[in-house]
Amino acid sequence: MRPRRIRGGRTTVLAAALSLALAAPIAATQAQASPSGAPPSARAARTAELPHQYEVSGPATPAERTALTATGASVDEVHGRAVVITADRAQAALVRQLGYSLRKLPDPPSAPAASGRIKDFPAGYANYHTYDEATKEIDALVAKYPAILSKQVIGKSHEGRDILALKLSKNVTKDENEPEVLFTAHQHAREHLTVEMALYLLNEFTGKYGSDDRITKMLDSREIWIIPDLNPDGGEYDIATGKFQSWRKNRQPNAGSNEVGTDLNRNWDFKWGCCNGSSDDPGDETYRGPSAASAPEVQVVSKFVHSRNVGGKQQIKAAIDFHTYSELVLWPFGFTNDETGPGMTQDEHDTFAAIGKKMAASNGYTPEQSSELYITDGAIDDWLWGDQKVFAYTFEMYPSSAGSGGFYPKDSVIPKETARNKDAVLQLLETADCPYRAIGKEQQYCKGGRTRG
Known part of the structure; x- marks a missing residue:
């Protein structure tokens, strides 16, 4: 790549x-x-x-x-x-x-909905979850594992759907002094595999707690947050007719225009619109919105992340935002071609790169700084680092090409392509107490080689 x-x-x-x-x-x-x-x-x-x-x-x-x-x-x-x-x-x-x-290239598949009704995935995609199906599965997991999994409604989408944050931890009802790690999914509507990634993690962490040593250790020593669907309105719109719409943005109207939607991953309030890495045209795929964090979904998640800043110290130490497709592990910055850029030291860059390359070695993705592809501004990983100093990554999931399904791979790939990221996710969790360990500088940056939440 x-x-x-x-x-x-x-x-x-x-x-x-x-x-x-x-x-x-x-x-x-x-x-x-x-x-x-x-x-x-x-x-x-x-x-x-x-x-x-x-x-x-x-x-x-x-x-x-x-x-x-x-x-x-x-x-x-x-x-x-x-x-x-x-x-x-x-x-x-x-x-x-x-x-x-x-x-x-060929257009996405068009077929009757798998259930015989609209607002559902076409045949061949029946194992993908609609918003309602995902919510029901999450509720069932919360009911089954109340000691280690809890659910919060942290806000609403433009059309009024709940945006959820799921917490996983041994003492899930307590806010403990432990490193926190955030996993987010589905900023872009057509990237449905990312919701399946979030559901996989929820099932894996709950179902294997107590039997999988690595998972058990992480839930015993970390607080894990999963936001499984940042763009529920766009996702539902994409499947509403029985024909995939190739829809990317949210469903927020734009004043003075017939065009609908903001690209959520160009709307975050760090270097927003700074560097020709987004569009000011509401009709464009990468429309950044009229102002930074103008999208309600971005506001909700921004507020949540800021709420994890306790006593001036951000509890979230690391994050992955899941996207499709291209099989990449990306790290900041996207707004500049510089390896460091304003707001990042060489040691910080080296830490990003070392962790990113190790994760990529486990899942077979290509690791690189985001701007090696092209310039983006207002992206979530740049914001998480630039605003809150969270070691934040973007994973572009399966497939590697449009010829292998592009944004719409068949549901038969879900088990393999979600499990493919298990080791990388656990690696990030394991390093979250002191990311600088990845470059051998834990004594310099972390008390006794560790940091606490």
């Missing part, structure tokens, strides 16, 4: 654009501020069509890929000299204006 440099020429438009990309990737201003560069007929059609995936031949550097995101498309998959994007007709036209050729 590591990008290789492109050889040969490029069109005049792209060459001029890329001359600016080293500092502030190109077309960024042009494409975001003026989608009218696309044919008027294409721009007008945006609200009436589903986006499609395209393979784009040519982009091979982070700057070139960042230029693609400036069209408002999302970059879904990166290869040496090609990427896969999700784009509507107007965004695809802008990509062509940059001098690239596009190949339309």
Whole structure:
């Protein structure tokens, strides 16, 4: 998955654009501020069509890929000299204006809902959980394991669905002086496998407590938080018709526009909109919202994380935000190409990289700093570190390519692809008391080699 440099020429438009990309990737201003560069007929059609995936031949550097995101498309998959994007007709036209050729990929499956009703997954996807099904499974687990699992409603989505935080710990009703670790899932609506990842962890931690030594030790010495669904409205919308909608954002209306939704993972209040790593156009896949943390779902989770700051000390030490797809372990920063950047020392970067590479060695993902792919701003892992100094990672789960299912792999992969991350998750839990142990500097940074919550 590591990008290789492109050889040969490029069109005049792209060459001029890329001359600016080293500092502030190109077309960024042009494409975001003026989608009218696309044919008027294409721009007008945006609200009436589903986006499609395209393979784009040519982009091979982070700057070139960042230029693609400036069209408002999302970059879904990166290869040496090609990427896969999700784009509507107007965004695809802008990509062509940059001098690239596009190949339309097959659309997501369309089939009757597995249960014979709408608002459910199609046949072949019946083992994915709808929001209601996931909630029922969670409630059953809480009832079965009340000593180690508790549920909190920490807020509401735009459409009024509960956003849940599940706590796992030996003495779950007490707020103990233990390192805390946060796992979040489903910021992007079409990434349904991430909800299954959260449910897997809940089942694994409860069902194997007392029999699995590593799990037992972690629940005895950690407080684990799982937020299984940050974007329930978008997830339900994506499956509402029996045909997957390729929907990414939440379902919050945008004032003065017919376009709906904010990209939650461009809406966090750290370096929001700073660096041409998101869009200011409500119709775009990566629309960052009108202001930082304007999305109610982001507000809810931000408030929850801040609530874990006790006496000026953040109790959450580490985190993973699950996404699909591409099989990557990513760490901050996304807003800058610098290894450190403002707000991160070399030791902190080295700790991120050491833990990330070790986790990737266990699940077979590719480890890298987020900006090695392309620039993003307003992302959750940047916010968790930049705002709260949480060692936060993004996991891009299975598959590695659109050809293997992309955002919509069949439900037969769920058991294998969730269990694939068990060791990586346990590694992060085990290192949460003193992450700097990963670079051999626990004596320098952690009292007696350990930190306490």
